[in-house]
Amino acid sequence: xxxxPQGYTVREMELSDIQHGLLDTLSALTxxxxxxxxxxxxxxxxWKSLPxxxxxxVIVEDSTKKIAATGVLLIERxxxxxxxxxxxxxxxxxxKNYQGLKLGKAIIDILTELAWKENCYKIVLYxxxxxxxxxxxxxxxxDGANMSFRN
Ligand code: ACO
Numbered sequence: 001x002x003x004x005p006q007g008y009t010v011r012e013m014e015l016s017d018i019q020h021g022l023l024d025t026l027s028a029l030t031x032x033x034x035x036x037x038x039x040x041x042x043x044x045x046x047w048k049s050l051p052x053x054x055x056x057x058v059i060v061e062d063s064t065k066k067i068a069a070t071g072v073l074l075i076e077r078x079x080x081x082x083x084x085x086x087x088x089x090x091x092x093x094x095x096k097n098y099q100g101l102k103l104g105k106a107i108i109d110i111l112t113e114l115a116w117k118e119n120c121y122k123i124v125l126y127x128x129x130x131x132x133x134x135x136x137x138x139x140x141x142x143d144g145a146n147m148s149f150r151n
């Protein structure tokens with residue numbers, strides 16, 4: 001089983017996480033925007049209505065209840081490879097004040113194990129060049145090119 005640093009707990013994302021710094025943690029990744037508690041509730045309801053696809057996870061610091069890290073596994077059911085499942089790792093963030101404590105590796109290890117448990121044949125993710133070494137330490141390899149068409 002994946003190693004979680006002492007004093008931290010991993011669990012599925014829940015509604016109250018917005019009161020414990022989830023959005024602040026995500027701001028280490030990108031702009032979050034003005035997500036109200038209502039908007040978050042609607043989104044979480046959508047995710048939780050499709051639990052075989054969306055696996056949003058958090059790592060909580062036990063002493064403060066602060067959301068120290070977060071990440072999502074999406075499971076895509078394909079037609080190819082005899083209706084195989086492909087895992088997508090998305091929106092990984094460790095709060096600025098908690099980086100370098102192995103929480104990033106812990107969240108990736110957890111999402112990776114979850115994908116293998118769900119019988120995904122492969123897991124893919126998109127990252128910047130500056131994060132390649134981090135993902136290599138988590139077992140991932142450079143594989144092809146990333147492309148995007150922004151609007
Ligand atoms: N470059 C090189 N090595 C790194 C980097 C990096 N950018 N980040 C971590 N490492 C190394 C660490 O030194 C450590 O090495 P060690 O085991 O030899 O000591 C190992 O990787 C594990 O590091 P963690 O302590 O788990 O890293 P951290 O908790 O800081 O998490 C992360 C890394 C997720 C990149 C974090 O810094 C972060 O949230 N950054 C901002 C947001 C971001 O870039 N998220 C990922 C976007 S990609 C996506 O979402 C699919």
